[in-house]
Amino acid sequence: RSDLRGREPYGAPQIDVPVRLNTNENPYGPSPSLVEDLARVVRENAAGLNRYPDRDAMALRADLAAYLGHGLTAEQVWAANGSNEVIQQILQAFGGPGRCALGFEPSYSMHPILATGAATEWIAGAREEDFGIDPAKAVAAIEEHRPDVVFLTSPNNPTGTALAPETIAAIVAAAPGMVVVDEAYFEFARTGTPSALTLLPDHPRLIVTRTMSKAFAMAGTRLGYLAAHPAVIEALLLVRLPYHLSTLTQAVARTALAHRQELLGTVDRLRAERDATVDWLRGRGLKVADSDANFVLFGHFPNRRAVWEGLLERGVLIREVGPPGWLRVSIGTPEEMAAFKAALEEVL
Numbered sequence: 001r002s003d004l005r006g007r008e009p010y011g012a013p014q015i016d017v018p019v020r021l022n023t024n025e026n027p028y029g030p031s032p033s034l035v036e037d038l039a040r041v042v043r044e045n046a047a048g049l050n051r052y053p054d055r056d057a058m059a060l061r062a063d064l065a066a067y068l069g070h071g072l073t074a075e076q077v078w079a080a081n082g083s084n085e086v087i088q089q090i091l092q093a094f095g096g097p098g099r100c101a102l103g104f105e106p107s108y109s110m111h112p113i114l115a116t117g118a119a120t121e122w123i124a125g126a127r128e129e130d131f132g133i134d135p136a137k138a139v140a141a142i143e144e145h146r147p148d149v150v151f152l153t154s155p156n157n158p159t160g161t162a163l164a165p166e167t168i169a170a171i172v173a174a175a176p177g178m179v180v181v182d183e184a185y186f187e188f189a190r191t192g193t194p195s196a197l198t199l200l201p202d203h204p205r206l207i208v209t210r211t212m213s214k215a216f217a218m219a220g221t222r223l224g225y226l227a228a229h230p231a232v233i234e235a236l237l238l239v240r241l242p243y244h245l246s247t248l249t250q251a252v253a254r255t256a257l258a259h260r261q262e263l264l265g266t267v268d269r270l271r272a273e274r275d276a277t278v279d280w281l282r283g284r285g286l287k288v289a290d291s292d293a294n295f296v297l298f299g300h301f302p303n304r305r306a307v308w309e310g311l312l313e314r315g316v317l318i319r320e321v322g323p324p325g326w327l328r329v330s331i332g333t334p335e336e337m338a339a340f341k342a343a344l345e346e347v348l
């Protein structure tokens with residue numbers, strides 16, 4: 001249990017080095033033809049920038065619903081500036097003084113930071129040694145604390161762990177309040193891994209969040225979204241800032257969605273590179289968490305700072321995050337991963 005005074009602000013280092021593998025971005029940018037299309041869309045919208053944007057972003061929400069499938073409509077989808085803002089709005093709407101949110105750590109560091117920022121008490125539940133969640137223990141924690149919001153992250157950051165659908169279903173069934181399943185890395189999960197979207201029709205208090213920052217390679221656009229019951233979205237309308245999504249954000253995001261075949265075409269390559277990275281690290285005798293995401297958590301080192309610094313000195317930036325002694329590397333291009341491996345060999 002905590003308040004803002006004990007917290008550090010979010011601060012993944014932004015250091016200009018040749019190989020940046022520290023914020024789980026997609027290393028493949030848009031193709032020249034997509035860059036042309038994005039530039040055309042920005043130009044077309046520029047003349048109208050004296051006007052406020054479409055406040056409800058209905059066209060974008062319809063496009064996002066079509067991408068998500070599962071029979072979803074625009075009324076069941078909401079978008080904001082990154083899934084960080086989506087999560088902040090959820091906590092503003094459903095958290096607040098006298099309320100609490102429960103997450104299972106280690107997980108995404110912004111969940112407790114945003115909860116605390118919304119004056120919501122944060123309760124840190126535990127994960128197992130393999131970074132999974134034991135459904136019986138999770139249900140017991142829910143019964144003990146009666147949280148207003150439960151956070152599940154699948155695949156989880158920074159561990160890469162995907163939750164079994166039965167675990168998610170058990171937690172959703174037990175929770176007295178909202179359950180947020182953060183699926184920022186869903187597209188990288190092994191084929192066949194079901195989305196929590198399948199549970200939506202039966203659970204009006206379930207919220208599934210996604211982002212265009214990862215598989216969609218659009219981190220600079222800042223576009224996150226969620227699917228939920230329309231009544232949830234009505235609650236979010238009460239806390240969002242007016243005109244929160246700029247005209248350019250909406251137009252660029254819609255263009256990216258129209259080109260999703262190209263953008264998501266990188267996912268198979270990144271999955272293969274991830275699996276090869278896991279094998280290589282295990283081959284070096286290191287402990288490695290199973291990953292369904294575009295990053296790998298490995299360790300553990302008596303002095304992880306020294307390993308992190310050794311890599312940085314060699315031009316490779318990874319992330320000091322996770323339990324003590326572990327490090328996280330985001331999956332880059334084959335050339336970037338070769339540079340990472342060569343640098344790690346030297347450091348070790």
Ligand code: PLP
Nearest residue numbers: 082083084108157184211213224
């Ligand atoms: N959720 C998880 C699990 C993440 O790891 C991240 C970013 O790293 C986010 C949400 C936020 O992403 P964005 O605000 O770029 O959509």
